[in-house]
Amino acid sequence: MNKILLALTAGLLGPALAATPAYTKAQADAGAKVYKAQCAACHGAKLNNGGAPKLAGTDFLKKWSQNTLDDFFFIESHTMPQTNPGGLKESEYLNALAYILQENGFKPGKDALAVKNLKSYTFKK
Template structure:
């Protein structure tokens, strides 16, 4: 009896594991490059959903600033936000491009 229950349990684990969603949009492989940079560098202060989380919200940042202006803000800081020196090069361009579309 115990062998049957164990086999059933292991079979269920196998079947349920095979039903996993490989297209999960929350994995970093499926994020746009700029969104991934945002999540890794900006989301802690500005919120994963751009809602602010204690810092200014960025939900409509693209209607306020151009991509170039966003790059300048990230590099130089603005208000109480210090310069984000760890974001540079292609990451900075991808981040600013993604944010300018928000």
């Protein structure tokens, strides 16, 4: 009975975070191109070997595991690229995020990553 009550209460308090972020392989492929053109010069070709903060690996995942993808997207889309903050299309920022997810071991699926869903996902595996 307590487990049922807890489940019902949790459902009333807000939506649960989805375990795995949804993005497509096409988004990640497009994001790889955006990343190479707009991000790699500072963050490195492997997302963790440039002078800018790492975007892949254990430290990155640990740092961002308590935040939603929406939090990351906000920073990404308002402060990057450093030479033109906020200068990319929304789809380019989403695709770059899909590429970052892929490079951190998250698997693509059939549903595209969309701004409206970013609050539902974290970098937690």
